[in-house]
Amino acid sequence: MNENKTNINWYPGHMLKTKKQIIEDLKLIDIIIEILDARAPIASQNPEIKDITASKKKIIVLNKSDLANEVETKKWIEHFKMKEIKAIAVDANSGKGVKETLKQVQDIMKEEIEKASNKGRVNKNIRIMVCGIPNVGKSSFINRMINRKSAEVGNRPGVTKQKQWVRISNNIELLDTPGVLWPKFENEDIALKLAYIGTIKDELIDKTNIAYNLLKYLEKNNKKELFERYKLTDEEINSIIPKENETLLIMNLIANKRGAIISGGEIDYEKVSAIILNDFRTGKIGKITLEKVNNG
Numbered sequence: 418m419n420e421n422k423t424n425i426n427w428y429p430g431h432m433l434k435t436k437k438q439i440i441e442d443l444k445l446i447d448i449i450i451e452i453l454d455a456r457a458p459i460a461s462q463n464p465e466i467k468d469i470t471a472s473k474k475k476i477i478v479l480n481k482s483d484l485a486n487e488v489e490t491k492k493w494i495e496h497f498k499m500k501e502i503k504a505i506a507v508d509a510n511s512g513k514g515v516k517e518t519l520k521q522v523q524d525i526m527k528e529e530i531e532k533a534s535n536k537g538r539v540n541k542n543i544r545i546m547v548c549g550i551p552n553v554g555k556s557s558f559i560n561r562m563i564n565r566k567s568a569e570v571g572n573r574p575g576v577t578k579q580k581q582w583v584r585i586s587n588n589i590e591l592l593d594t595p596g597v598l599w600p601k602f603e604n605e606d607i608a609l610k611l612a613y614i615g616t617i618k619d620e621l622i623d624k625t626n627i628a629y630n631l632l633k634y635l636e637k638n639n640k641k642e643l644f645e646r647y648k649l650t651d652e653e654i655n656s657i658i659p660k661e662n663e664t665l666l667i668m669n670l671i672a673n674k675r676g677a678i679i680s681g682g683e684i685d686y687e688k689v690s691a692i693i694l695n696d697f698r699t700g701k702i703g704k705i706t707l708e709k710v711n712n713g
């Protein structure tokens with residue numbers, strides 16, 4: 418199995434176009450809501466977007482917090498607070514944290530609204546841009562904000578193709594944007610984390626390689642959750658000899674338990690990889706945060 422070689426071409430031309438569009442639209446924007454994935458707040462922050470939006474007021478939404486470790490999410494919120502950035506844990510599926518985000522927007526904008534009102538502009542519009550990498554839940558978050566399904570949502574990256582304005586109240590408008598990545602990931606570790614959480618289109622990744630690397634990660638960092646999910650035991654693993662590659666062995670055991678077997682008894686690696694990735698992405702292996710504050 419090929420470790421740490423993903424060779425992903427994740428940066429199609431439309432992302433560059435979106436980036437340019439975001440720069441253009443920033444002139445209209447009062448405040449940014451940058452959506453990160455609570456399971457990987459470093460890997461899921463696009464450094465280009467971070468730079469482009471540096472001069473704007475900003476709130477960070479740690480979305481999919483239902484899939485992350487609660488203690489770690491609290492630490493991340495503290496981490497951002499020390500940098501004087503307001504971060505809020507959100508679950509855009511259930512709506513948890515969405516009202517708090519709206520309240521924060523109003524608090525942050527209060528002074529400007531008062532200033533405008535003193536100048537006679539009583540109904541100053543607040544324009545919010547919602548941005549983030551693909552599949553973090555931007556459109557889901559917007560739908561929750563406005564309490565209806567206005568933006569298209571899907572369990573794959575690249576669902577939103579064009580920016581879209583939606584009004585949430587008589588003086589607040591939101592701009593939904595397509596997910597953008599950046600041309601060169603800093604290292605393979607970032608690429609892998611982004612693949613684990615479903616940022617990169619499945620057609621572009623070698624699923625088996627990604628699932629194998631994820632298993633290796635979980636075996637090291639979340640062994641208890643991994644073993645519980647697939648009813649694996651140390652005895653079972655130790656009983657198998659020869660043991661050249663424990664991660665591969667675990668993958669084979671999961672395949673057997675889940676019937677990922679091709680006729681003839683061979684392991685169906687495509688199928689078992691899809692099972693593992695899907696279980697991880699939907700939280701079935703546990704609430705797992707891939708990046709910890711300080712030791713990322």
Ligand SMILES: Nc1nc2c(ncn2[C@@H]2O[C@H](COP(=O)(O)OP(=O)(O)OP(=O)(O)O)[C@@H](O)[C@H]2O)c(=O)[nH]1
Pocket residue numbers: 480481482483484507508509510511549550551552553554555556557558569570571572573574575576577578594595596597
């Ligand atoms: N568990 C969980 N799933 C979520 C949450 N928010 C969104 N999702 C799911 O994540 C997937 C992507 O959601 P979208 O709202 O389409 O994401 P997006 O950021 O708009 O994606 P693009 O438009 O492709 O960039 C969908 O399957 C959502 O149901 C959340 O807080 N928790």
Ligand SMILES: [Mg+2]
Pocket residue numbers: 555556557568569570576577594595596
């Ligand atoms: Mg979208």
